[in-house]
Amino acid sequence: MAAPVQQLATLAKKCFDKTQGSVSDELLEDVVAAMNKIQANDLKFDSSAVKINDSTGGAPVTFIHVYKNDIFSMRIFVIKPSGRIPLHDHPGMFGLCKVIHGSVHLRSFTETEEQDIQDSCFQHLRENPSVLKSVHLHQDLIVTSKDGCCFLTPREGNYHEILPVDGMAAFLDVLAPHYSQGRECHYFEELGSNVLSSDVTDVGVRWLKQIQAPSDYWCDRLVYKGPSIKS
Template sequence: MAAPIQKIARLAFHVFSRKQFDGTFHEGLKSLKSMLNNITSKELNFDVNSLKRNPTQFEEAPVGYVSIWEDDVISIGVFVVKPNGRLPLHDHPGMHGLIRVIHGALNLKSFTETSGVGVPSDLNRKLTTPQEKSLLKPAVLVGESVVSTQDECCVLTPTDGNIHEIRPVGETVAFLDVLSPPYGDSKDCNYYSEMSVTESENQGDGITWLLKIPSPADYWCETFDYTGPVIDEAQFDN
């Protein structure tokens, strides 16, 4: 019998490799979400405490990553975010992302980019050059919620909730992450900071202004070996 992560990888590959050609994409995505809702850390042979066996590597990095599978259609892995860490506000350009918490709990804050909104005058004064202003974008807050192992997986699409920040709630959190398509040479993650707008400039339309910034200095990621069931690509065709 195929391991749960093998079934997830196979379904994810089929769903995302056919999304532009198959009218059943949304049904497939729904099935993938349902399958992810049932995956556990035990089925991945994943234990946060096992990462501490390399104390120097584990203690220094605020975020860890365990790569499970990657091809040109999907990437699957586990992110581990320690109490003092975070995945800063960032985007996945043109990508779908599914997040399933397998240990602890996280706070997910997400935004959807919008357009057709005039820049408030106080931001125009702060950002004086055309180059600075080109890094500014308006977004609408989709929501901020706490997600734990008891909750369903979260789905972020290329247009909905694509800009997001993840922080642990309390202790270390670990989550299974399915991304399609993976990052590549032409796809880079962009980071953002929320810009404050004076109350008099607040247009009352729920707009948050985000400024593209370099990768924050407090964020870096160490990699750890995967010890769970091996994914067999040959089974993708079955």
């Protein structure tokens, strides 16, 4: 019987293959079910192999490449106690995130229809509206290795940030299609509560401002030790 990670890869390839025309809800449910079964030992992930050098300026995040083809990518991210995955987007992508070690605080946002900024302190941002995204909160929750995966679509929850809770955390990440030239990651910050939509009763509207890649986010690398994956 194929290893769980191979089963996941096979289903992801079938689900996200563009030649199928569109992503089937039934196939996506199969991918989510396979993702939910993945545990750290299925990937031969050893948390003791991760170097934590917070006091000496070590990388706040460790990246482990698992697999990549023309359709999707699979990676493991290890967030060290003082690290984070900053708020970022996934242009036109589906994404699944399964915690395999520790727990994380995940916040995600869904883009809304464009609205107006009323607060005078932020009127200068209207001159460059491409750097602003009007969003509402999609999820704000603690996720552990005992929980099922979280996932995003090109529309729902496409902006998210991930922080570790009570120590180091790790998660398996599947993106379809993956980041590539022409499909790049953008980083954002949430503007203050004094930025309001034209409908002042809509307290759920928030604004994200595009920023440069945060200086406190970079990765070192570890070699994947788990089962090989065949295309």
